[in-house]
Amino acid sequence: MTVIKLTNTKTRKKEVFAPIDADNVRMYVCGPTVYDRAHIGNARPVIVFDVLYRLLRHVYGPDHVTYVRNFTDVDDKINARAEASGRSIREITDETTQWYLDDMRAVGALDPNEMPRATEYIPQMIAMIETLIAKDHAYSDGAGHVLFSVNSYEKYGALSGRSVDDMIAGSRVEVADNKRDPMDFVLWKPSSDDQPGWDSPWGRGRPGWHIECSAMSYELLGENFDIHGGGNDLMFPHHENEIAQSCCAHGHEHDGGGFANYWLHNEMLQVEGKKMSKSLGNFFTVRDLLDGHDGMPGVPGEVIRFVFLSTHYRKPMDWTAEKAEQAKATLTKWKELTALLYDDVARSVSKDEVPEAIVAAVADDLNTSLAISAMHKLAKEAKDDEAARIQLAASMEFLGFDWTQRWTHTFGNSIESILDEHDLSSLEAKLSSLRAIAMETKDFAPVDALKTALLSAGVEVRMSKTGVELEPGPNFDPSKLEGLL
Known part of the structure; x- marks a missing residue:
């Protein structure tokens, strides 16, 4: 157990x-x-x-x-x-x-x-x-x-x-x-x-x-x-x-x-780095966010949930519009992936398919941010692997996200089409290679230059001991990738 x-x-x-x-x-x-x-x-x-x-x-x-x-x-x-x-x-x-x-x-x-x-x-x-x-x-x-x-x-x-x-x-x-x-x-x-x-x-x-x-x-x-x-x-x-x-x-x-x-x-919640207060004009109800307020569009409830779960519950949490956009892009991509499941396969998704790494993260003092990091990796595998898509769907359900429902909202280009047209794996390989060379030469300027260009193109860059991961962010502009390879 x-x-x-x-x-x-x-x-x-x-x-x-x-x-x-x-x-x-x-x-x-x-x-x-x-x-x-x-x-x-x-x-x-x-x-x-x-x-x-x-x-x-x-x-x-x-x-x-x-x-x-x-x-x-x-x-x-x-x-x-x-x-x-x-x-x-x-x-x-x-x-x-x-x-x-x-x-x-x-x-x-x-x-x-x-x-x-x-x-x-x-x-x-x-x-x-x-x-x-x-x-x-x-x-x-x-x-x-x-x-x-x-x-x-x-x-x-x-x-x-x-x-x-x-x-x-x-x-x-x-x-x-x-x-x-x-x-x-x-x-x-x-x-x-x-x-x-x-x-x-x-x-x-x-x-x-x-x-x-x-x-x-x-x-x-x-x-x-x-x-x-x-x-x-x-x-x-x-x-x-x-x-x-x-x-x-x-x-x-x-x-x-x-x-x-x-x-x-x-812990408590802040809004855009400040304590929530009516006098500061940053006091919002949940319904304000869901329906839209002050000329801002409504935010899906699952986006609110994702932003909240991206911070450990014992740490102060900062609600920002940028985090909401990033969450929206991630969930859109995940829903696009789980939508590829065939009906008979989708019906069989159960708690048994939740990867142990994700259950273990949540079981370790509700470390939902770690679980979400593991789900990012799983989503990458799910592009070409149905078993990973099943695990992603089960993991989403485990954390309270409805993987069966694709959003009817229009959040820009389809993430799936972006991935089809602009495969980031070559850029990942290039950044990984430059990073390996820099570890030997101690000259990280080429790594920093490529990373800056990627960020400017709206690409989320994750670098860790295990490797490099690139993901289209909410402001992804594929035109800015030209000439980087």
Whole structure:
């Protein structure tokens, strides 16, 4: 069986993944607060953990993996949106939940097995809060608030590794006047007549943010499950508070055990080298990219996915128009190649045809960039080899790309016709020869001159220890290749 290794935030080490029960591998990922369209940063954890979901299904079987991703549909932002628009909260959350699902499906994400809405689990949240009070881990202020007592959990801060001062400074929890400690956070808060609320032992109110995921993960995955994921912006306070609540509710306040065994966090996203911000004019929703915005044409969802997967999930990712064009050209070429499969052969493509090198790359802490590099080499072989085309199709499916669907978009000349008319193998041979000579003479000027000319012609040049690879890029201009041989 494939060995999966994951970087566990909990231990700060890359570890071999060993599920609690190989017949029921369980993963929970924090989902959106549904009050508006998802921006492109919201899509990164969805795509990252979709790849992990696909890997787990590949290794353990689709029927042996349970993936839960929640919807927060009770929140002050939702209340404010309802008040400003004059629409009902349910109407807004139903609409925005469907928007989210449509957009995430468009970028190739599979639906999780369970997608609970917070409002469907209020009784379970109340029951967990009652347990925490009974065990002296939480207290009521007598005015409708219930707060978690952070001092009652000695391992608080272990996940994020933050000091108490840092945690207080970065806290996003709602402040109550009568906290016993500045770090205590809200489990339940009172609701006014015009706010959503539920009856509870502490009066009519609604849950705090953090208790939602603790209650829903317990109900759907149990006291102890395998993987919990999300963006690293959730590490504190949300995930830190989830751990404290869950461990204390289920008797692990001293050993820190239970709850999730592996914690994964993806890094954040930038746009054209800058932090995404409305004030900078670089704030885009997923739908903006899909449909087009500010005079820019729409971007296929698979292109968004490809750009995201080209950067390792634990590194900051930069969305650029250039990367989108490069991804578009690569996927167009791959789809042209897999379209050459005969119907009977295409129907037989299965997970068994995914090359071990590509599975191993993804299994090594979701190294999708390495997997894509291997697929570039596979695509080169697939020009003349049907077996390689089958492997390419299976690999695309494994990473969430639809190899069966050729784009109807017009992205310039057909990549296949470009390859037919302008075989780059002779130029590869020339560059390889010049490189070999340069290694002996230490004169790399001829190599640099040819490489510069190729780049000027829109050719992507990849040079490694194993050799030289040339690929037509999105701005490929074959006329500029004349005279290079």
